Amino acid sequence: MLKTIKPSALKKGDVIGIVAPASSPNPLEKIDRGVRYLESLGYRVELGKHVRDVRGDLAGTDEARAEDFNAMVRRKDIRAIFAVRGGYGTPRILDRIDYAALRRNPKIVVGYSDLTALQLAIFKRTGLLTFSGPMVAVEMQGEIDPFTEENFWRMLTSSKRVGQLKNPIDVPLEVLYPGVARGVLIGGNLSLLVSLLGTRYLPTFSDSVLVIEEVEEEPYRVDRMFAQLRHARVFSAAKGILLGAFTDCVPHDPQTPHLALNEIFADYFSTLGKPVIANLAYGHIPRKLTLPLGAQVQIRTRRKVAVEILEPVVSG
Numbered sequence: 003m004l005k006t007i008k009p010s011a012l013k014k015g016d017v018i019g020i021v022a023p024a025s026s027p028n029p030l031e032k033i034d035r036g037v038r039y040l041e042s043l044g045y046r047v048e049l050g051k052h053v054r055d056v057r058g059d060l061a062g063t064d065e066a067r068a069e070d071f072n073a074m075v076r077r078k079d080i081r082a083i084f085a086v087r088g089g090y091g092t093p094r095i096l097d098r099i100d101y102a103a104l105r106r107n108p109k110i111v112v113g114y115s116d117l118t119a120l121q122l123a124i125f126k127r128t129g130l131l132t133f134s135g136p137m138v139a140v141e142m143q144g145e146i147d148p149f150t151e152e153n154f155w156r157m158l159t160s161s162k163r164v165g166q167l168k169n170p171i172d173v174p175l176e177v178l179y180p181g182v183a184r185g186v187l188i189g190g191n192l193s194l195l196v197s198l199l200g201t202r203y204l205p206t207f208s209d210s211v212l213v214i215e216e217v218e219e220e221p222y223r224v225d226r227m228f229a230q231l232r233h234a235r236v237f238s239a240a241k242g243i244l245l246g247a248f249t250d251c252v253p254h255d256p257q258t259p260h261l262a263l264n265e266i267f268a269d270y271f272s273t274l275g276k277p278v279i280a281n282l283a284y285g286h287i288p289r290k291l292t293l294p295l296g297a298q299v300q301i302r303t304r305r306k307v308a309v310e311i312l313e314p315v316v317s318g
Contacts, residue, residue: 003129003186003205003206003208003209004128004129005129006129006130006131006186006296006297007105007108007128007129007130007131008108008131008314008315008316008317009081009082009108009109009110009111009130009131009316009317010081010108010109010110010316010317010318011158011159011160011161011316011317011318012045012081012082012110012158012159012316013081013159014043014044014045015044015045015046016045016046016081016082017045017046017047017048017079017080017081017082018040018045018046018047018048018080018081018082018083018084019048019049019050019073019074019077019080019082019083019084020033020036020037020047020048020049020050020053020083020084020086020138021050021053021067021070021071021074021083021084021085021086022050022052022053022054022055022061022062022067022070022085022086022087023061023067023068023070023071023085023091023092023095023113023116023117023120024060024061024067024085024087024088024089024090024091024092024115024116024117025059025060025061025087025088025089025090025091025116026054026055026056026060026061026062026086026087026089027086027087027139027140027143030054030056032086032087032138032139032140032143033049033053033054033086033138033139033143035139035142035143035144036086036137036138036139036142036143037049037138039142039143039146040084040138040142043155048074048077048080050070050071050073050074051066051069051070051073052066052067052069052070053070053086055067059089059090059091060090060091060094061086061089061091064091064094064095064098065098067091067095068095068098068099071083071095071099071120072098072099072100072103075100075103075104075107075109076100076103076107078107080109081109081110082109082110082111082112082158083109083110083111083112084112084113084137084138085112085113085117085137085138086137086138086139087115087137087138087139087140088113088114088115088116088117088137088140088191089115089116090116091116092116092117092118092119092120092194093116093119093194093197093198095120096119096120096123096201096203099120099123099124099127101123101124101127101128104124104128104130105127105128105129105130108128108130110132110133110158110316111124111130111132111133112132112133112135112136112137112158113134113135113137114134114135114136114137114190114191114285115190115191115194115217115286116191116194117134117137117190118134118189118190118191118194118195119194119197119198119203121134121190121295122188122190122194122195122198122203122204122205122295123198123203125188125205125295125296126202126203126204126205127203129296130296131294131295131296131297131315132294132295132296133157133158133292133293133294133295133315134190134284134292134293134295135154135157135290135292135293136150136151136154136290136292141288147288147289147290149170149283149289149290150288150289150290150292153167153290153291153292154292157292157294157315157316158292158316159316160314160316161314161316161317161318162314163311163312163313163314164294164297164310164311164313164314164315165310165311166308166309166310166311167282167291167293167309167310167311169281169282169283169291170283170289173281173283173289174281175279175280175281175282175307175309176279176280176281177277177278177279177280177303177307178245178267178268178271178278178279178280179271179272179274179276179277179278179303180277180303180304181242181275181276181277181302181303182242182277182300182301182302182303182304183211183241183242183276183277183300183301183302184211184241184298184299184300184301184312185209185210185211185240185241185242185298185299186209186210186211186296186297186298186299187210187211187213187293187294187295187296187297187298187299187311188205188207188210188211188212188213188295188296189212189213189214189244189295190213190214190215190295191214191215191216191217191285192214192215192216192219192224192227193216193219193227195214195231196227196230196231199230199231199234199236200234206239207236207239207240208239209241210239210240210241211240211241211242211243211244211299211300211301212236212237212240212242212243212244213243213244213245213246213282213284213293214243214244214245214246215245215246215247215248215249215284215285215286216248216249216251216285216286217247217248217249217250217251217285217286218249218250218251219248219251220251220252220253220254220260221251221252221253221260221261221262221263221266222260222261224248224251224263224266225261225266225269228266228269228270229270232270237270237271237274238274240276241276242276242277242278242279242301243271243274243276243277243278243279244278244279244282244284244301244309245267245278245279245280245281245282246282246283246284246285247281247282247283247284247285247286247287247290248263248285249285249286249287251263267280277301277302277303279301279303279307279309282309294311294315297311297312297313297315298311298312298313299311299312300312
């Protein structure tokens with residue numbers, strides 16, 4: 003594993019580059035609304051040349067989407083790169099990313115969902131810590147939830163030690179299996195994580211705390227992906243596991259016999275002998291924590307259940 007690199011903290015007046023490495027929003031005006039939000043906070047914004055391109059379910063060709071990301075990486079004045087939205091597309095461009103330039107010019111990279119593939123590849127190839135958090139044409143284009151907003155900007159702008167990640171007061175963490183674990187926070191969307199198995203873009207899970215979330219996958223599909231992770235020894239390599247939101251992960255036909263998610267969790271985690279904490283406010287939900295992927299984290303279940311980032315995640 004490469005030495006972790008931390009980007010510089012974001013300051014008012016800094017330039018944020020906007021790219022669309024996956025799908026395009028519908029309507030495209032969501033981009034403009036997200037830009038106005040960022041500008042209202044005192045940031046300058048630079049749009050990628052192809053950010054409004056549309057090619058089927060993709061935001062333009064693979065060449066164009068990678069070109070926009072690489073252009074933002076190479077520009078010295080760009081201090082952060084925010085994704086427009088997820089959807090699908092980042093796995094297609096992983097072999098086109100200029101990882102060497104990003105290592106030379108580390109900067110904040112933000113997104114979640116489909117961006118998981120890019121973020122895991124970045125950490126594997128450069129050691130750069132990235133942020134799994136809200137996106138321009140999703141949360142930022144409307145009334146962003148105050149909890150989401152506060153946690154996001156605190157993460158990107160403060161060079162102090164982050165400390166405990168606290169769920170909303172009405173969303174308690176759930177201990178599935180007790181214990182204490184410390185390691186590098188790695189993960190994101192379950193489907194995208196599984197899609198990188200067997201590729202050169204997946205980081206090692208030794209000495210990690212694995213975090214996963216999912217949306218709109220039927221329980222048997224979640225089970226199948228868990229089976230693949232188990233067979234690939236990802237679960238056994240991780241020191242502990244954090245489960246975020248599994249949003250709308252229900253059978254299309256509720257009359258079809260199926261295992262409940264909690265039964266699936268028990269089947270895969272009950273014999274691990276490692277701490278597993280569920281119901282983390284993270285994933286495809288309006289009120290969410292921003293997670294610094296690549297940071298040192300500790301989870302514990304004794305006395306008070308806690309998820310704690312043990313270091314600053316941006317440099318001063």
